[in-house]
Amino acid sequence: MSKEVEIEAAVLRRLLKHLDDNKSVQNIDLMNLAGFCRNCLSKWYMAEANALGQDMDYDQAREKVYGEPYQEWKEKHQTPASLEQQTAFNESTANKNG
Template identity: 65%
Template sequence: MQHIDDATRTELEAAAFRRLLKHLDEHKEVQNIDLMNLAGFCRNCFSKWLAAAADERGVELSYDAAREYVYGMPYEEWKVKYQTPASADKLEALAARHSHGEEKSS
């Protein structure tokens, strides 16, 4: 992508980010703990990254507002509708991931 100007690159990155959010929205069965265990990040991480990017640019965007954008609804509503209890295996895998020195991505 070195041959692409900065403005176009930013547009492409933004489009890819929006497509990723759409994909996650279409796959609500994929829980945050699944994402954390497999990739080390989740929807909440995206929300934190978005809020941090806004802050770095002097744009007001709260974590809750960023999270509502990422989830497509208020987080509490998403949890009630779509979040399922994490199994003991998933919780153990997450704990093992963090105990091996891997930092949380958010």
């Protein structure tokens, strides 16, 4: 493995740890701020694994990103989106599509 790949892998592990250490940051907050969330990372993870010949489904990828089965994480840590969060999300989505 090249140094660049090792560095990229370490950065991903650090990002996932940071997200794990900050469970109070909701996916909608990430979407509103950065335009991606844990679910996006899961989809990217799955796509890259599949592209490299590794059989992985969405649930397996989410478990890699969330550190536990998604449903368990959701029950423990996800809170309902506030009206303010929903409005910001809808506005950012409309701006991308309009």
